[in-house]
Amino acid sequence: MSFVTDKTSSHEVSGASDTAWDHAVEQIIHAGRRMDRRGWVPATAGNLSVRLADGRIAVTRSGGHKGFLTRQGVIEVGLNGASMRPEDRPSAETLLHCQIYAHFPDAGAVLHGHSVASTVLSMATNEPEFYLADYEVLKVFEGQTTHETQLAVPVFPNDQDIARLSRSVALFLDEMKAGYIIRGHGVYVWGPDMATALARLEGLEFLLACELEQTKLRAVTQGARS
Ligand SMILES: CSC[C@@H](O)[C@@H](O)C(=O)COP(=O)(O)O
Numbered sequence: 001m002s003f004v005t006d007k008t009s010s011h012e013v014s015g016a017s018d019t020a021w022d023h024a025v026e027q028i029i030h031a032g033r034r035m036d037r038r039g040w041v042p043a044t045a046g047n048l049s050v051r052l053a054d055g056r057i058a059v060t061r062s063g064g065h066k067g068f069l070t071r072q073g074v075i076e077v078g079l080n081g082a083s084m085r086p087e088d089r090p091s092a093e094t095l096l097h098c099q100i101y102a103h104f105p106d107a108g109a110v111l112h113g114h115s116v117a118s119t120v121l122s123m124a125t126n127e128p129e130f131y132l133a134d135y136e137v138l139k140v141f142e143g144q145t146t147h148e149t150q151l152a153v154p155v156f157p158n159d160q161d162i163a164r165l166s167r168s169v170a171l172f173l174d175e176m177k178a179g180y181i182i183r184g185h186g187v188y189v190w191g192p193d194m195a196t197a198l199a200r201l202e203g204l205e206f207l208l209a210c211e212l213e214q215t216k217l218r219a220v221t222q223g224a225r226s
């Protein structure tokens with residue numbers, strides 16, 4: 001398996017200059033590197049997308065390493081998740097990106113990563129939600145003005161049938177303030193633009209890492225008492 005794709009992009013074939021597309025691709029490449037540095041896209045995990053002002057959707061090609069993306073690693077899909085060129089294989093989870101764009105007219109970027117914290121914590125519980133309370137960083141999420149609050153992050157069972165998974169997610173999209181978790185898999189976060197989506201992803205991952213540390217601390221404390 002090669003981590004770096006050598007495919008040609010449709011935007012290169014046309015030869016026409018497309019500044020908006022180039023900017024979207026740059027943002028995705030930059031965000032992929034950042035997620036890789038944080039350890040959130042191991043191996044070929046994760047996918048990233050941007051919706052341009054003209055409605056086009058740029059998403060990562062399936063199977064490459066998201067920390068080593070090139071221009072050719074980003075391709076265009078329609079709102080139905082289908083690639084504009086039959087030979088281009090978009091992310092296997094493109095439908096999850098497109099459902100966010102379809103549901104939230106102001107969504108401009110979607111990020112998906114596989115962190116250790118989201119994977120381990122979601123596998124340690126069968127609850128359908130994960131609660132984050134009293135953290136200052138909660139204010140990174142839309143509408144949050146104080147640490148004196150509690151945010152529910154839905155946890156969905158993992159499913160290789162992405163259309164079926166998207167139907168489960170659809171029922172809860174309106175209530176989501178901080179994105180969602182797929183059990184044993186990872187997180188989905190979005191925002192009006194890439195900078196906001198990245199900030200929300202970093203906020204959620206920070207909080208999940210705190211929760212993981214607290215779980216370990218409780219285990220050590222309980223072990224010392226018994
Ligand atoms: C390392 S396998 C991960 C995949 O199954 C999937 O969950 C994922 O996040 C990446 O899939 P991709 O099709 O490259 O977007």
Ligand SMILES: [Zn+2]
Nearest residue numbers: 045046185186
């Ligand atoms: Zn994934």
